[in-house]
Amino acid sequence: MKDLLPGWLHGPAPEGDVVVSSRIRLARNLQGYSFPHQADERALEAVITKVENALKKTGFTLKRLDGMAQGERLLLVEQYLISPDLLKNPSHRGVMLNQDQTVAIMLNEEDHIRIQSILPGLALHEAWAAANHIDDVLEAEVDYAFAEKVGYLTTCPTNVGTGLRASVMLHLPALHMVDQVKKVLSVLPHVGFSVRGIYGEGTESTGNLYQISNQVTLGLSEDEIIGKIISVTKQVIDQERSAREALLAxxxxxxxxxxxxxxxxxxxxxxxxxxxxxxxxxxxxxxxxxxxxxxxxxxxxxxxxxxxxxxxxxxxxxxxxxxxxxxxxxxxxxxxxxxxxxxx
Structure with a gap:
């Protein structure tokens, strides 16, 4: 049973009564190769080989999706180590995991490389440090697609710039019980944040869990993006705790x-x-x-x-x-x- 639980689940969880997890995701592509949706098999294989070689001394293990049964692939989705989108075409796709599964690197999803660091509780700074370290290791070994005026080049224009998505998963049952959760969350898209379900874009909330993330990666530094997410998250935490106190009256x-x-x-x-x-x-x-x-x-x-x-x-x-x-x-x-x- 313990082996089937995601490694990132255990450990200190700041604000863990409301914040289930924090995640940093960095989107990167390799210079000289078409984006995954346009790349041929040879290019996709080259991406996997280059990333695996760049990380061979770091303790990461490559798991190829085309070498797995469907049940094993779904297991990785349920552990939040890969996205459901990566399953749509498992051929020439994979994920690299560190030993404690706190960092996962999806290969040939929407972008060539998607570095994800996930930790329990409100720990975005720590997750950013882990993702940034692996990003530095990779950037020392491979050539990223990068333009001086705009930053990292990505398949989706909304990821151009830093390529950073910072997100938190929040448990908001009390706001739901007092019929305030929609009111609280509906404000966020107007101030630059996305609200999604437990598996990200296009998914619904389950168990009163919601993901909040930044909408824009261009024009802001990584620290500014993370700071804004933490600030708005603390406001939602305060409102959830106030609702809980009201229910305990x-x-x-x-x-x-x-x-x-x-x-x-x-x-x-x-x-x-x-x-x-x-x-x-x-x-x-x-x-x-x-x-x-x-x-x-x-x-x-x-x-x-x-x-x-x-x-x-x-x-x-x-x-x-x-x-x-x-x-x-x-x-x-x-x-x-x-x-x-x-x-x-």
Whole structure:
């Protein structure tokens, strides 16, 4: 089970009651090669070879998607180590991972190279330091597509410049309960930020999780982009915590306790549970744990459950392909066992 959980999940998590994770992504392309959607097989293979050789002394391991079964590819998506877009054409695509899986380098997705550093909690500066270090290592060995007037050249014009996307994943259940989440998040696109679902662009929110990221990479330095994201994130954190305090007010506390314990009761005792129901209950239980209303389990256990209930990870745990009704059975069994495990 531990081997199937993403390595980046564990460790210090500043503001971890609201911020699930921080991610830095750098988009880069190699000079002299067409962008991936126009490159031929020879060029795509050259990109993989050049990056692998540049990082051969850093401890990174190459995983080729065309050498994997579909279940293994989906596992990487569920661990947030690659994007769903990379699966659309796995031929001549891959990902390079460091040992603790805090840095992943997608090869031949939308751009030749996408360096991703992900850490728990609000840790954008630390994630930037890790991504920037690998970027420096690569830039010393390969020639990036770069123009003095605009910066790094990318497939999508919105990534031109620094090529940096800084994002945070936030858990906002209380704002949802007081019917304020849309109001709070709807302001952000007007001030330069994108709001997306758990798998990024074009995806919906699950379990009241939302990604906030910068819209523009041109005309701002990396430090300015990160500073702006941290500033707006802290404002949303304050609003979520204020909503939680309101829910804990004397007249609402009992209703909130009933809500989170009902969710915990079903989650910990159910014999059949779909992924949709599991995520809905997970959302309520995590809120209860972070508010100190459910002392029986830790936030770490509940955060781990977010991954263990997913189809590809679940099937790897069981060791075979599962029909939907079988997944509902094994998902409930794994949840029960996981919640009964005592943490020291």
């Amino acid at each position: 004397k007249e609402s506390r009992l209703q909130l306790e009933d809500r989170v314990y009902r969710a915990y009761g079903v989650l910990s005792e159910a014999r059949l549970i779909s992924s949709e129901e599991a995520f809905r209950l997970w959302d309520n239980v995590l809120l209860g744990v972070n508010l100190g209303l459910i002392p029986e389990v830790s936030a770490e256990q509940i955060n781990e459950l977010f991954f263990l209930i997913r189809p590809a990870i679940l099937q790897h745990l069981v060791g075979k392909d599962l029909a939907p009704h079988e997944r509902d059975y094994y998902r409930a069994e794994i949840i029960r066992k996981h919640l009964k495990t005592k943490r020291g």
